[in-house]
Every structure is written in C-alpha cells, then in structure tokens.
Amino acid sequence: MKQSTKRILLWILAAFIGFRILLLFGGCAPAPVETNDSPPNIVFIFTDDHAQAAISAYGSPYHETPNIDRLAREGVLFENCLVTNSICAPSRATVLTGKYSHLNGQTTNGQLFDGSQQTMPKLLQAAGYETAMIGKWHLRSEPTGFDHFQVLIGQGPYYNPPIRTATDTTRITGYTTDIITDLALDWLEDGRDDKKPFLLMYQHKAPHRNWQPGPDHLTMFDDTTFALPPTFYDDYSTRSDAAAQANMRVDENLNAYDLKISQQRPLNEAQLEVWNAAYGPKNDAIRDNPLEGQAFDEWKFNRYLKDYLRSVQSVDDNIGRLLDYLDEDGLADNTVVVYASDQGWYLGEHGWYDKRWMYEPSLKTPFIVRWPERVDPGQINESLVSNVDFAPTFLDMAGVEIPADMQGKSIVPVLEGGTDTAFRDAFYYHYYEYPASHCVQPHYGVRTDRYKLIYFYGLGQWELFDLQEDPDELNNVHGQAAFTEIQAGLEVRLAELREELAVPDDPRPYPPEPCNSDAEGWDGYDAG
Numbered sequence: 001m002k003q004s005t006k007r008i009l010l011w012i013l014a015a016f017i018g019f020r021i022l023l024l025f026g027g028c029a030p031a032p033v034e035t036n037d038s039p040p041n042i043v044f045i046f047t048d049d050h051a052q053a054a055i056s057a058y059g060s061p062y063h064e065t066p067n068i069d070r071l072a073r074e075g076v077l078f079e080n081c082l083v084t085n086s087i088c089a090p091s092r093a094t095v096l097t098g099k100y101s102h103l104n105g106q107t108t109n110g111q112l113f114d115g116s117q118q119t120m121p122k123l124l125q126a127a128g129y130e131t132a133m134i135g136k137w138h139l140r141s142e143p144t145g146f147d148h149f150q151v152l153i154g155q156g157p158y159y160n161p162p163i164r165t166a167t168d169t170t171r172i173t174g175y176t177t178d179i180i181t182d183l184a185l186d187w188l189e190d191g192r193d194d195k196k197p198f199l200l201m202y203q204h205k206a207p208h209r210n211w212q213p214g215p216d217h218l219t220m221f222d223d224t225t226f227a228l229p230p231t232f233y234d235d236y237s238t239r240s241d242a243a244a245q246a247n248m249r250v251d252e253n254l255n256a257y258d259l260k261i262s263q264q265r266p267l268n269e270a271q272l273e274v275w276n277a278a279y280g281p282k283n284d285a286i287r288d289n290p291l292e293g294q295a296f297d298e299w300k301f302n303r304y305l306k307d308y309l310r311s312v313q314s315v316d317d318n319i320g321r322l323l324d325y326l327d328e329d330g331l332a333d334n335t336v337v338v339y340a341s342d343q344g345w346y347l348g349e350h351g352w353y354d355k356r357w358m359y360e361p362s363l364k365t366p367f368i369v370r371w372p373e374r375v376d377p378g379q380i381n382e383s384l385v386s387n388v389d390f391a392p393t394f395l396d397m398a399g400v401e402i403p404a405d406m407q408g409k410s411i412v413p414v415l416e417g418g419t420d421t422a423f424r425d426a427f428y429y430h431y432y433e434y435p436a437s438h439c440v441q442p443h444y445g446v447r448t449d450r451y452k453l454i455y456f457y458g459l460g461q462w463e464l465f466d467l468q469e470d471p472d473e474l475n476n477v478h479g480q481a482a483f484t485e486i487q488a489g490l491e492v493r494l495a496e497l498r499e500e501l502a503v504p505d506d507p508r509p510y511p512p513e514p515c516n517s518d519a520e521g522w523d524g525y526d527a528g
C-alpha cells in the first residue's frame with residue numbers, strides 16, 4: 001500500500017474514533033451506565049401452583065418463607081403480576097414465547113406444545129447463552145432451545161422421580177424438590193460452559209396437587225390449627241352462574257388421596273414408610289373421633305393447607321441452597337434471580353383449591369426479581385406486569401433484540417425506574433379449558449388497577465368488581481347504575497385489547513357441553 005493511501009486510511013480511522021468518543025462523552029449523548037459489561041446470567045426459579053398467600057414476603061397469614069423473603073429484600077417484589085391464562089401448560093408456553101395462548105397454540109393443558117416456534121431460550125442460545133432446563137417441564141413435547149435438560153416426565157411424582165434427558169431416563173431416589181435442586185447445583189458447578197453467560201430454568205413440581213411434603217417437614221404445623229378463610233362459605237350470590245357450577249371446593253371436592261386418608265395409588269416401600277410416618281397416627285385420630293359439619297370442613301381445610309405449606313417449605317429451603325451457592329461461587333452480583341409460579345392458587349378463598357379463574361388469588365402469581373448490578377433492593381412494585389413479559393424482559397436483560405411479534409414488554413425500565421414508571425393501564429386475561437377438570441366456565445376480561453370486568457362467554461354473563469371497595473370480589477356490580485360509565489370504559493378497553501392482541505372472535509354460540517369432573521378419575525392430577 002502506498003504511504004499516502006495509508007495516511008488517508010489512518011486519518012479516516014482517527015476521525016471515526018473521535019466521532020465515537022464524541023458520541024460517548026458529547027453533551028447531547030446519554031451518560032454511559034456503569035455496569036459490568038458481560039451480559040448477566042439468569043436463574044429463573046419457577047414453581048407450580050404457588051399462591052402469593054403462601055409467601056411471607058407477600059404477607060402470608062400462615063407461615064414463613066425466609067429464603068424467598070430474602071430475594072424480595074434484595075430485589076423487587078411485584079404485587080400485581082398477572083397471568084394470561086391461569087393454568088400450567090398455557091402459562092409455561094407464555095413464559096417461553098412471550099405470547100398469549102391463542103398465538104402460541106397452548107390454550108389448554110390438552111395440547112402438545114409446538115417446540116418448533118420461536119422461544120426466549122432459543123433466542124438467548126443464539127446470542128451466545130448457555131441454556132438449561134432442570135425440573136418440571138410439563139409441555140409434553142421435547143424441550144427445545146436448551147443445551148442441557150433434565151426433566152420430570154409429565155407431572156412427575158413427589159418421591160423417587162424418573163428424570164429424562166436428551167438421551168435416557170433415570171429414576172433418582174429421594175424427594176423431588178431436593179433432587180431438582182441437586183441437579184441444578186451440579187449443572188452450575190460442573191455442567192455448564194463457564195465462559196458463557198447462562199440461562200437456568202430451575203422449575204419445581206411443588207406445591208402442585210396432591211401436596212406430598214418432604215421428609216424434613218412431615219410433622220410441621222401438627223400443633224397448629226388454621227382458621228377457615230373469611231370467604232370459605234361464599235355462596236356466590238351476585239356472581240354469574242360460573243362460580244356455583246365449578247367443582248373445586250375444599251369441603252366437597254377434595255378426595256381421599258388429596259387428604260391422605262387412603263393410599264389408593266400403589267405405593268412402593270419407601271413411599272409407604274413416609275406415608276405411614278406422616279399420616280398413620282393422624283388417620284387413627286380421625287377414625288376414632290369422626291367429625292361432621294363445619295368441624296369436618298375445618299379438618300379437611302387444615303389437612304389440605306398444612307400439606308400445601310409443608311411442600312412450599314421444602315421449596316423455600318432449596319432456594320436457600322441455590323442462593324448460598326451463587327454467593328459462594330461469586331456469581332450472585334452478575335446473576336439475575338427471578339422467582340415466579342406458573343399461576344396463583346386458592347387456599348380456601350371462596351371455598352376453593354385449584355386456579356383457572358380471573359379472580360385475584362389465581363390471576364396473581366408471585367414475581368420477585370433480584371439483580372444486584374442494576375436494581376435497587378427492597379422495592380415493592382404495583383405495576384400490572386405479567387408472565388407474558390418474562391421472555392421480553394430476559395432478552396432485554398441479555399441485550400438481545402425483542403422480536404416484534406412478542407406480545408409482552410420488557411420490565412427492565414420498571415426494575416430500574418421504580419414505582420413511578422408507567423407500564424400498563426389495562427391487562428387482558430383469557431381462560432379456555434372447558435369442559436375439563438373442575439368445570440370452570442371459559443372466560444375473558446380486563447383488569448385495571450382498580451376494576452375488573454369478566455365475560456363468561458359460554459354463559460353470556462358478565463361480572464364487574466371494584467377491587468378497591470371489594471378486594472375479595474364478592475359483590476358483582478355489573479349493570480348497576482352507579483357503574484354505568486366505568487363499565488362502558490372497561491368494555492371499550494376490553495375490545496381494544498382483544499384487537500391489539502389479535503384474539504380471535506368470540507367462539508359463541510358456545511357448545512353447551514355437559515361438564516362433570518367427578519367422573520375425571522385420576523386425570524385431575526394431570527390437570528396442571
């Protein structure tokens with residue numbers, strides 16, 4: 001190359017560098033954010049059917065969850081994380097795709113998840129992340145977008161779970177919540193490529209039905225009696241016909257296997273030993289002192305609630321193990337830790353267990369984010385965020401472009417900006433699965449910070465709640481003169497959201513199919 005040409009190229013290079021420096025430090029350019037340059041690791045802790053009411057950071061009236069509370073203390077707790085469709089597989093599909101059920105194809109638990117579509121783990125993987133999925137997958141199709149997976153088969157058992165990998169299936173002896181954590185820690189320690197940032201989806205079965213506690217907590221709460229929740233004997237007056245039609249009452253619909261008054265399913269020797277230690281003496285007591293009426297309802301509620309809380313307690317213990325590992329290994333600062341469940345759950349509110357409804361206990365799911373490098377600790381945020389926002393948020397955290405067809409949006413501005421950051425004025429919800437377990441009528445609706453409008457389209461019936469005046473949603477004010485304007489505004493917003501989100505037209509006239517979940521047999525246990 002001629003000297004003169006070389007000189008010209010050097011000048012061009014110098015001018016380019018100067019321009020870049022000007023961009024970085026010039027008066028009109030934003031100040032650079034001082035952070036670690038490497039993209040953060042993401043640990044997504046995901047449980048199944050965990051109610052906010054069973055986390056002390058959310059004000060549980062029942063128990064303490066010190067390790068989840070620690071995450072909340074060190075991060076941001078979202079009070080209003082709303083799910084798009086309150087049931088297992090649809091929630092999981094929404095988390096993976098950043099899309100509502102009608103677009104990702106998973107409207108109910110009955111479908112096979114289409115793993116060929118775009119997902120957040122695939123996009124992170126393509127951007128150089130190492131991706132792993134360990135624990136409960138529950139999407140029937142083979143996991144895609146992961147460098148490594150070790151998953152339960154279907155719902156998986158609470159004890160001695162078969163664990164499936166890309167190449168084989170091995171039964172591991174022990175309590176599933178502990179085992180999933182062992183596998184996650186093994187992967188963090190020895191399994192991953194430590195030159196890459198990682199996404200670890202660490203997903204528990206617990207506290208899904210039928211709530212089998214671990215060996216460490218079999219007798220926890222034995223000396224406690226919990227009072228029935230104030231709405232336990234809800235008679236569903238003022239509501240549509242849907243609530244009264246459902247079969248998910250603690251006092252009527254829990255069966256012997258749920259309540260551990262019968263083994264029913266064949267148990268192996270190890271399971272039998274645990275079962276006898278935990279329930280043998282308690283069942284002797286109930287046999288010798290038969291109960292009836294409200295006393296029997298209270299007994300059932302306590303049996304149910306205590307097993308549920310015991311299952312949660314092991315989740316909390318294991319989250320402590322994981323947080324300790326991140327500290328000890330020096331990973332904590334540049335690792336985002338997220339805690340969430342696939343939906344909320346009823347702990348006797350309205351008399352119920354299970355989920356599905358757009359009512360608050362199942363619409364809301366726990367959501368806590370800790371990100372020491374970027375987010376101030378100890379925040380409580382009331383923004384209307386959602387599980388549809390998880391995928392775009394993780395991509396944003398990783399510096400990966402969010403695809404235009406994702407329907408959620410990044411929560412990062414809220415995480416960094418705090419409570420005054422505007423996020424979403426109204427949220428769309430849609431539940432589809434019917435006829436199915438528990439006979440909950442399909443419905444959709446809109447929730448704002450204060451109001452909730454629900455349409456049960458199989459019944460052609462509406463409900464409207466003022467959450468400020470009626471937080472328990474006992475008083476349906478739809479059609480009342482005082483709410484005419486509010487109702488009209490919500491109807492408009494609902495139609496707008498349905499259009500924005502490309503929701504197909506109402507499936508009316510809805511086929512008047514009969515629903516009888518008493519005849520479901522054991523299928524109810526696979527109902528996510």
Ligand SMILES: [Ca+2]
Pocket residue numbers: 048049087088342343528
């Ligand atoms: Ca679930």
